[in-house]
Amino acid sequence: MTMNKVFKKLRGRNKKQYQLLAFCIFLSVLLVSAFSFMYFGPTVQEFLPEGGDTRKLANLLLGVTAAGCCIFTVYASTLFFRQKSREYGIFLALGEPKKELKAVLFTELSILCASTSLAGILCGIPVSYLIWKLFELFLVSTSRTGYRFGMGGFLAGILFALLLALLLGVTGRLFVSRTDIMDILKAGQKTETVKEVKPYILPLGVGLIAAGIILGSGLQIAAAYLFRRLIPGTNLFYLLALAGIYLVLLSAVSQSRLGRNKSKFYKNMVSVSMMRFSAKSTTRNMCVIVLMLFSCIFSSFYGMLYTTTAQTASGGLRGFALHYPAREDQITQADIEDTAKKHAVTLKDFCEGDGANLVISYKATDYDDGKYIDVDKKEAKLALFLSCEIYEALTGDEPDVPAGSYKTVTPADYKENIWDHTDGLYAAANPDTGENLPLSFGGTLTAGSIYAMSMPYAYVINDGDYASLTKGISPDYAEHIVLFDVTDPDSSYDFAKDLYGQYVSHAGDISLHIGNYDAWEERLCLKQGEEYGYSPKPDLSEDIIDDWKYGPAFAIITKVDSLQLLSIYVMLCLYIFIICLSAAAVMSYVRSVSIAENNRTLFDNLERLGADVSYRDDILKKQLSRIFSYPAVLGCFLGFVFSVFMTWTNDRRFTADEITTLMIILGVIVLVLAFLYGVYYFSRAAARRIVGL
Amino acid sequence: MLNVRHLNKTYTVGSNAYPVLKDLSFHVRKGEFVAVMGPSGSGKTTLLNCISCFIPHDNGEILLNGKDISGLPEQKMSKIRNRHLGFVFQDFMLLDGLSVFENICLPQVIAKRPIVQMEEKARRLCRLFGIEKVMEKYPAEISGGEKQRTAVARALMNQPYIILADEPTGNLDSRSCKAVIDAFLRAKEEMNATVFMVTHDSYAASFCDRVVVLKDGVIHTELTHKESRRAFMDELLDVLRELGGDSDDDE
Structure with missing residues (x-):
């Protein structure tokens, strides 16, 4: 037996640790490559004027896509390293030098990145073709707008994969470089506490969200029409909504008091206490998921708006x-x-x-x-x-x-x-x-x-x-x-x-x-x-x-010619939608698995105290359903409300097209919730395995 | 074998400093089985972590076989942990993805020792500690006592100068506890191993040659096992009672 064989065996036994990271790298490279194949293809390049705004927007979109993909992949890697921490702690305690561990980690990451990136780049070709065909369903298809493959997409995909590998390498280096074995051995056991959450926090949060949306999107219009003045910086009012989201989630996460409904309090006591121990990070995490889902809904709203604009662009008297x-x-x-x-x-x-x-x-x-x-x-x-x-x-x-x-x-x-x-x-x-x-x-x-x-x-x-x-x-x-x-x-x-x-x-x-x-x-x-x-x-x-x-x-x-601009906008919206939804799913999954890992001892103790499987399963279910349901409901609700507000404040009415768009958004919300339920189901199964249910 | 001289360690939380080990000095001879006991907050686990160099101490010396191991560079410290120190943790710290046999082999795998001798030695240790029947099993498939005996066997693989054991019986029932203590005793008798064990378990400590009792970061007393184990245990319980409360510790 050699160290290589030991690591090979550990890799084999811990396949699941690698699967999530591999999936995230694959998805990121796939999204960026698919976009690049389209963007650097002759069709789009011939459409877009050199130095024009649309080209700048497309470049920005490529940058945003790459940044978004990097964020959720690096986030997923934190779970990978957390799961590895115990293993590496034991190796260090047994005298394996850090240098050797670093070499092994970088070899593993390099192979993982190279293989999944290659798969992502190759799959990017059919995916970009399918996305293009999807656009053509909505827009008029001509010989000028046919899909043409661009070799530049390969280069962009490879460069992005290298960037991702570099980021993961830096994250891995930071992980191994933590000098204190105690920190590594106890990495998964750190808990935090929050101050007592007062009962007024929830209504205050709801009020701030409402005030943020109303003032942020309505004040400008109201001031223009009622007082005939332009008020600068009204967008800053959206920060109120952001603060409101944090307070609502904080209250949902850690507020539980012995009120009139005692049975409910005692029933939820354990699951609420689990949340409390990691309230700060859970709330922060949920806030990001809310924003991701909000962006997801809002981007699909904008995408729909552009599509209906394309359909009605020629709504004159004669063609x-x-x-x-x-x-x-x-x-x-x-x-x-x-x-x-x-x-x-x-x-x-x-x-x-x-x-x-x-x-x-x-x-x-x-x-x-x-x-x-x-x-x-x-x-x-x-x-x-x-x-x-x-x-x-x-x-x-x-x-x-x-x-x-x-x-x-x-x-x-x-x-x-x-x-x-x-x-x-x-x-x-x-x-x-x-x-x-x-x-x-x-x-x-x-x-x-x-x-x-x-x-x-x-x-x-x-x-x-x-x-x-x-x-x-x-x-x-x-x-x-x-x-x-x-x-x-x-x-x-x-x-x-x-x-x-x-x-x-x-x-x-x-x-x-x-x-x-x-x-x-x-x-x-x-x-x-x-x-x-x-x-x-x-x-x-x-x-x-x-x-x-x-x-x-x-x-x-x-x-047909508006396709150039429109396809970019619709692509922007579609990509933001996919990235935000992927990020929300990955973050929720990672959070669920982290919570299960951090509370393994709690579940053991519950078992020792005589809690049967169904009781423990119920606790886990409640805990995980909160992780998913609070941000999902809040994010989708806010995304929809904001879309309604934007539609109305645009020209202070709802046209038939706009109502259709809003109805479709409701349908998208149902699909998003169904997708998140699927992720919840998957996460719960993983969490159940971790806590031994 | 292990010589600790004027060891000091202080934890700082915000602007408050909490001295945990105060000018601590003691010696552990080769082949000796020494336990450290004391009430909660006395500094037992901190002492072990300082000796292991898992946490840095403020000042003082930790001499292992005559050489000061404190403040060594990472590479050298890794070598010492692998060759000269053996660890046994309360929660076993076995790699779940490796079988019992493979877990035991690990220190020699890290040291890149010849495979044939390594496997022979691992088998011998399995036989010695009565875990040869579970050799091919994974940690999840064996009992707590078997897990800890696996950890003891693993700790002995490179014939370290000393085995550092942190509450090795803390997670075990009385039968498994006896099996683990037997493993230490057998290691001492048959391999002349030196064992330094932090424990709150008077029963486990009563098998030791000597027990160092800590209180508030200093050595309160040292008890030597002279007569029967039963008498030594009574003596230990008397001292602990005198210190007040149990000796449960998780510092």
Whole structure:
């Protein structure tokens, strides 16, 4: 028999010690590699502009994923070392030098890391493919968005595995370097106590959680609308909720007093006492699990929000909308029909017409020096006006606007924000003749495609008023509008891209303006000898032109191209969800096993005192169910409440989509709880073995 | 064999200092079986941990076979623990993943001794302590007495200068306790082993050649086994009664 054989035998007998750590290393490397294979794959790399925000966000996500994975793997390693401590203590007492133990530990860790990392990296390939396919279920799939494997993912996976091995090596070194054998031999027996937890701690904790959420997410909005002021730093109120979580858990962990229900007190006495001995670390641990589950629920909420945004991004009136200066020599109806024929696409609801850009006087809200103020913007900018006749021709709806009034065009399901008001317009003027007409608000009309063509809104006025206001206006202010649909939008991507290319090639200088450009504002600036800030031209050579005043709004392109940003966001949410849930599961499991190991003597003593198996099992069950149920219920509840608050404070209402999202979140919560119950079941079985039940 | 001179040890908790061992000096001869007894808080376990160098002492000397083992570098201390000290703990400290035979072999495995002699010696010790029938079993499958006899056999594997035993009978019933004490006595008789045992058990201590009684960190008295074991035990009980209360100790 040699030392190698001894260690081999011990490894064989203590397989379970290695399994959890191996699983965590595998999961971490798998998550990071799967992400890297996607991120460094040609599809994502070609999508993301160099130096763009989305790329920065994706890099951040990679960093966050790696950090999260490192944290839960290192946490799991603490259990591994704790279980090893007794073994190593005996070796040291028998005279095995630390140097030898270090060598053995590092060899074991190296083999464990290398084998599980290799498995993680290899499994990362099919997993990244499956996750990508999952995205494609929600989003439109085209040849551009197909999964393509990136070799860079290998390098990232290997680098991460090396980082993880280094961290585990440092943790292992710290473990073996503890010089005092007594500490190692008694490592698992250290206990702590807490001061008496007063009865008011629980209600105080609940109050702080409620105050934190309400003030953190609602105060900003309330101050803006009620007092028209911006209060800085309201996010700090969330710290109150954090303190509240700690107090609630502390109370749940260690408060038990002999009240009216004596039988309950005596029934729970032993399990509560077990909690008390490690109350501080248990509470801290539970707090982290609550935050993990909160992040888990909130990330799935955000993921769902992005997905529904993708589904409704093209919720305009027509799938294809064009508007450009009427003087521009743009593609014609015949060009569009020819292109449709080429791509075997059938057009429907084709209509076109002209509108005019008139100078508007309107009331709006501005932000200045910490306050929201009402401003009167007299003859400040241009906005698109349509006559009733043209509006009806374009949309098929009869607007019915009396003389002297106007109707504001909004998208479907529109909720006014704090800045612009649908009834803010009070006069319109001809930019060339100066002819001014006071107008009164006559209501709103719904046509998302037209709303998107003008800022703050597009307006519809009476035919007579339109004629008088546009009399003598130069053609420079006229805009041509084209709207149509296709019978099968999902197969119209190639047609849309072809048409987009033709449109771009027809665009001349008069169409080359960025989104915020306004000819009237420019005129005013130049008149006053000032420089106009929105004069730069958009770069039409780019594949996707983000900021173009006259850019075509083709829903299918928006939907597909938004995949780049959306996939990153959804991936972010999905990854945060997986990491947080994994971390919560690993931490709960480690805590359960630690508690069982620390209380082994207590269970022996209970047996000596005559406690039968079912009594001891009941004690263990109560103890472990608290470890799981308190953080699970609190984390999921807070995640859901916060999601509801965020949804409401966003625009002070719940849309049908938002309600659907919240319902799905409830479903996710059920799944998370079911998953945690599975982990609890598994942990309880492990704990039962430890305490000899 | 073991010479302790002017040993001092103080525990500090916050700003309070608690002297546990005060200028303690005594000697254990080769082949002697010595017990340390005393009431709770007298410093018995601290003394053993200082001799084992598991905890550092403040000042004084611990001479093992004439050489001071205090303050040695880690590597040298490991060698001394392996070759010259044998340990027997109250809760056995056997590796659950190794069989009885393998646990006994462990000190020589660590020392990289030749396998044939090692296995022969381990078998001999198993026979000597009556555990040859459970040699292939694992710690979880044997009784407390068998576990402790395994620990004694393991402690003797490298023929140490001295066996340091911390409450070796503390977790055992009276029958197992006698079996473990017999193991120590056999080790003393047949291998001329030196045993230094901390115990609160007067019955176990009555088999020793000498008992050092501690009180408040100093040697209260030393009793030598001259007449019958029964008479020695009565003498021990008288001293303990005089000190007040039992000698239960877990410091």
